[in-house]
Amino acid sequence: MFKNTSITRYIFLLCILFALPFHSFAIPVSFNILDYGAKGDGTTLNTKSIQSAIDACAKGGGGIVYIPAGKYLSGTLFLKSYITLYLDAGAVLVGSKNLDDYPVMVSNVRSYTDYYTDKSLLFGEGLEHIAIIGQGIMDGNGASFKGPYKVRPFIIRFINCKNILVRDVTMINSPMWVQHYLACEDVNIDGITVNSRVNDNNDGIDIDGCNNVRISNCEIRSGDDAIVLKSTLDRPCNNVTITNCILSSICNAFKLGTETNGGFQNISLSNCTIYDTPLAGIALELVDGGTLNRVSISNVTMNNIGAAIFIRLGNRARPFNEKMAKPGIGKLSDVIISNVQATNVGNTGCSITGLPGYPVRNITLENIRLTFHGGGTQELVKREIPEVPEEYPEYGMFGKLPAYGFYCRHAENLTFNDVELDFIEPDVRPAIVCDDIISLELYKIKARLIGNEPLIQCKDVKNMFVQSCIAPQGIETFLHISGTKSEHITLMGNDLSGAKNAIKNDSNIEVYLDSNRLK
Numbered sequence: 001m002f003k004n005t006s007i008t009r010y011i012f013l014l015c016i017l018f019a020l021p022f023h024s025f026a027i028p029v030s031f032n033i034l035d036y037g038a039k040g041d042g043t044t045l046n047t048k049s050i051q052s053a054i055d056a057c058a059k060g061g062g063g064i065v066y067i068p069a070g071k072y073l074s075g076t077l078f079l080k081s082y083i084t085l086y087l088d089a090g091a092v093l094v095g096s097k098n099l100d101d102y103p104v105m106v107s108n109v110r111s112y113t114d115y116y117t118d119k120s121l122l123f124g125e126g127l128e129h130i131a132i133i134g135q136g137i138m139d140g141n142g143a144s145f146k147g148p149y150k151v152r153p154f155i156i157r158f159i160n161c162k163n164i165l166v167r168d169v170t171m172i173n174s175p176m177w178v179q180h181y182l183a184c185e186d187v188n189i190d191g192i193t194v195n196s197r198v199n200d201n202n203d204g205i206d207i208d209g210c211n212n213v214r215i216s217n218c219e220i221r222s223g224d225d226a227i228v229l230k231s232t233l234d235r236p237c238n239n240v241t242i243t244n245c246i247l248s249s250i251c252n253a254f255k256l257g258t259e260t261n262g263g264f265q266n267i268s269l270s271n272c273t274i275y276d277t278p279l280a281g282i283a284l285e286l287v288d289g290g291t292l293n294r295v296s297i298s299n300v301t302m303n304n305i306g307a308a309i310f311i312r313l314g315n316r317a318r319p320f321n322e323k324m325a326k327p328g329i330g331k332l333s334d335v336i337i338s339n340v341q342a343t344n345v346g347n348t349g350c351s352i353t354g355l356p357g358y359p360v361r362n363i364t365l366e367n368i369r370l371t372f373h374g375g376g377t378q379e380l381v382k383r384e385i386p387e388v389p390e391e392y393p394e395y396g397m398f399g400k401l402p403a404y405g406f407y408c409r410h411a412e413n414l415t416f417n418d419v420e421l422d423f424i425e426p427d428v429r430p431a432i433v434c435d436d437i438i439s440l441e442l443y444k445i446k447a448r449l450i451g452n453e454p455l456i457q458c459k460d461v462k463n464m465f466v467q468s469c470i471a472p473q474g475i476e477t478f479l480h481i482s483g484t485k486s487e488h489i490t491l492m493g494n495d496l497s498g499a500k501n502a503i504k505n506d507s508n509i510e511v512y513l514d515s516n517r518l519k
Helices: 005-018 045-060
Strands: 028-033 043-047 064-067 070-072 083-087 091-095 119-124 128-131 138-139 155-157 162-167 170-172 180-182 185-189 193-194 205-208 211-214 221-223 226-230 239-241 246-249 256-260 264-286 291-313 331-345 350-353 360-374 407-427 432-447 457-466 477-482 487-492 501-505 511-514
Touching: 028 045, 045 064, 045 083, 064 138, 064 360, 091 119, 205 239, 226 239, 226 264, 256 291, 264 331, 350 360, 501 511
Parallel strands: 028 064, 043 070, 064 083, 070 091, 083 128, 091 138, 119 155, 128 162, 138 170, 155 180, 162 185, 170 193, 180 205, 185 211, 193 221, 205 226, 211 239, 221 246, 226 256, 239 264, 246 264, 256 264, 264 291, 291 331, 291 350, 331 360, 350 407, 360 407, 407 432, 432 457, 457 477, 457 487, 477 501, 487 511
Antiparallel strands: none
């Protein structure tokens, strides 16, 4: 008879979920760590006992290593292929406070994370069909480690592994990143909880140069980026879907970057809630070369965040290996962000920026509702924004922006459709400022404005089309056009009767007006 009744119940629930007969499951062999001398007293170091259970399980062809209720202190554990680590309800796997219990692991896969870490509580490289499941807890004892990166172990580090399942477990108090998946394939992270704000660099989930990744139904409360996709080597993050998650971070909630050598392709984030995040809710960054394209973000709500959206193509140009030449400027394109609502957004503003001669391309924002703190002054309107191509990308890198809503520079094929912008405290900045844009489309823009600045300010904008927008009642100017490169501006079907001046045209170009209500 299968003696671990908790696992039996788990399998029984899977049978109910998938409408399968219980006998259709082959009951796996279970290796209880207590049978190998482990003690759940919170003080005994159980590294050898737990590793013995893992090794025995692997020698037997795989199965379940069972961790029952109790508090088990351990150093680094080496997972093996075809093994499921099952943490039962009440089980706590606690990382040792002694750094000597974490041997240095130099992986066969080289990436920039070589500079970040060589230690972890749970480690696996070149494995397949591995799982960490159950209602138990993994506690990294993170407050016990002080100092630079390499004296602070990760909780989980999997490298070049295939078919990974992490389900239902809770991870807390990591000394460094909570979990790192490098160059892995077919990763499924479902229903986990992360609560880690006890040390620096407490990223919740790091997906790094991985292929075919699903993250769903997770709750992340992290001291650094909550869910972050990286590419610290020459492999892209490819085919990644994230859905139904609750995110809160002391830094960014969802981020692509900062390391981007391999780039990001086919990325989807949907149906997520973000709260209490002082940096960006959504941050898409490409600064170490690579290509970022085909990114879709939809159905996201946010509250109390620094910026709702931050998109940046920069040129830090850091190679993932010090022996390599610096990468060239990357390509950032084909991003759709839709159905986003955010309240209590900070007063810096959102930004979408490329570099001179290297625009971000094909960016669409659709059905967006943002309410900012406000408070922007007249001095901010006239600020010259530096390019700072090599600076670390962060939503506040330019300082407070000339627009309270969106500041856009060096872009091509940029579309705003059905966007509403508002503020709490009075703010005299324009709602949208655009500089050096080729092909700008504005549809159904509704925004509040006080003072004498234009609602929309455009400099050196070519091929601009504005339709179905409404000018707020009593504003001075709806659209201000400037710059020697501005041309082919069309306004059609807008209600501009609320503005004293529909257009202020410092470029002295012909503006095509058709079917607009002006008075």
